[in-house]
Amino acid sequence: MSSSLFLNMFSPFFSFWFYIYDNDSSPLSSTDLRVQIVRDAAETDLLTIDKKHSSSWENATAFIGNQPGGYKLRFSYNPSFMDTKEVMLDDITFENCGQEDIPGGSERLTCDFEQDTCSWYHDYSSSLLWDRNNGRFEDVSGNGKTVQQNPGVLCLWNQFCSTYISFSKGYFMLVKAEYNTDPSSVARLMSFPQPGGQTICVSFFYLIFGNSIGSLKFITKRSGEAETVVWMRSGTQGNKWRFADLTFTSDKPIQFVIEAVVGGEQGYIAIDDIVVSGSVDGSCPPERECSFQGSLCGLLPQPSADFHWNRITGASQPANSSGPTADHTLGTEQGYYLSAELWRYPEGSRGAMMTAVMEPTPSDGECLTFWYYMEGADVGELSVLLQPADSHGNASRLWTKRGDQGRHWRHGRVTLFRPDTQFQVIFEAKAGGGPKRDVSIDDLIFVNGACPPAGRRPRQCPALGSALVHSLCIRASPPRFL
Numbered sequence: 001m002s003s004s005l006f007l008n009m010f011s012p013f014f015s016f017w018f019y020i021y022d023n024d025s026s027p028l029s030s031t032d033l034r035v036q037i038v039r040d041a042a043e044t045d046l047l048t049i050d051k052k053h054s055s056s057w058e059n060a061t062a063f064i065g066n067q068p069g070g071y072k073l074r075f076s077y078n079p080s081f082m083d084t085k086e087v088m089l090d091d092i093t094f095e096n097c098g099q100e101d102i103p104g105g106s107e108r109l110t111c112d113f114e115q116d117t118c119s120w121y122h123d124y125s126s127s128l129l130w131d132r133n134n135g136r137f138e139d140v141s142g143n144g145k146t147v148q149q150n151p152g153v154l155c156l157w158n159q160f161c162s163t164y165i166s167f168s169k170g171y172f173m174l175v176k177a178e179y180n181t182d183p184s185s186v187a188r189l190m191s192f193p194q195p196g197g198q199t200i201c202v203s204f205f206y207l208i209f210g211n212s213i214g215s216l217k218f219i220t221k222r223s224g225e226a227e228t229v230v231w232m233r234s235g236t237q238g239n240k241w242r243f244a245d246l247t248f249t250s251d252k253p254i255q256f257v258i259e260a261v262v263g264g265e266q267g268y269i270a271i272d273d274i275v276v277s278g279s280v281d282g283s284c285p286p287e288r289e290c291s292f293q294g295s296l297c298g299l300l301p302q303p304s305a306d307f308h309w310n311r312i313t314g315a316s317q318p319a320n321s322s323g324p325t326a327d328h329t330l331g332t333e334q335g336y337y338l339s340a341e342l343w344r345y346p347e348g349s350r351g352a353m354m355t356a357v358m359e360p361t362p363s364d365g366e367c368l369t370f371w372y373y374m375e376g377a378d379v380g381e382l383s384v385l386l387q388p389a390d391s392h393g394n395a396s397r398l399w400t401k402r403g404d405q406g407r408h409w410r411h412g413r414v415t416l417f418r419p420d421t422q423f424q425v426i427f428e429a430k431a432g433g434g435p436k437r438d439v440s441i442d443d444l445i446f447v448n449g450a451c452p453p454a455g456r457r458p459r460q461c462p463a464l465g466s467a468l469v470h471s472l473c474i475r476a477s478p479p480r481f482l
């Protein structure tokens, strides 16, 4: 049965036995026995058996995948007019399908996609599938043959290969947006639940490019909880590979989902070189971008402060806070940001978070960009300080805002210049006397070089693996932040 081609040794699947009896010899009366997976309102075909008559009981298997949130299976058969068939089912069994089932080998999530998808598996209930691709493309001129272009070159949008990009990554996972693709289509690549009680470090390369392209999401699903979007990029990010790294801590088993939303009619979303590893000492390689979706990115309470900040969502803001109801990364109530929670503390008290010790900056410095939210009269004060490792706790104040900054996220940036010594960056909030107050930050990014003056044109990034964000180049390695 062709559906068994989907199976690999890690796949959650189900199996059943069937018998189709027909004493009508008419050649027109073959039967479609269908199996569908039903999730919420969505129905997807898993298996169709086109069979006239069984000579004995037959076995069928189909891939299901570990489905967060559960699912139903529907077996159906439409008898034709005056049909005399009987369809019988027996011994329906499920393997590796429960949320707690973690099959052997499922930790093989570090993947360059050169041979296979490792232990990442497709969500067959979603509307699209990721394609493991090495630059081949389907000739759209109508003859249907697959054309091999130069290895590592992906042709886009037309059969003449007039628009192409060199990937130099061998095989990668790809979702293409085309004129005939439903923009709401979603492709999901999933992991099995990884054991809880550990810190898991995840990094990957991604590429999102096109005039009308959707978004790429990294989603987690903790056992017994709803899915959480931890990381997301929407719209074109330029014609180059970019790098993301994320940190996860979870007491419960945690499952990862990489979701591409097509979003438009032209462009593509690709991922490659996923690295997933358990942390030995509880910390992951430094993150150069911190959205606070999965963790504090290694920020620590400053010991001498009166209080420390917390990672919260807009949904948890109390009435006496003037903090944002949506974070900056996702713009939703479910998005996380770092809040000083000033409403909890008396006027004048001071809360501070600091990075781990950072290596000296390049000779031309480094630029820290961030988003901050301060709304309300006498809300308080936000400062960014730099504390050299040899300064015995003396920090220099680089940036300060005081009082009402309006009802929206604002962009801040500050040049860090410390080429000779290690240092730490401190985010400090002082509580004001206003009746409703808070200070919040989100989306920290550390990049090479001094911050450019306001209004300067974006420059080109020289190296493959560096990324242009907020007009600045982010280096892919070595890591710097935290």
Ligand SMILES: [Ca+2]
Binding pocket: 112, 113, 114, 169, 170, 171, 172, 272, 273
């Ligand atoms: Ca690859």
Ligand SMILES: [Ca+2]
Binding pocket: 291, 292, 293, 327, 328, 329, 330, 335, 336, 337, 442, 443
């Ligand atoms: Ca965020």
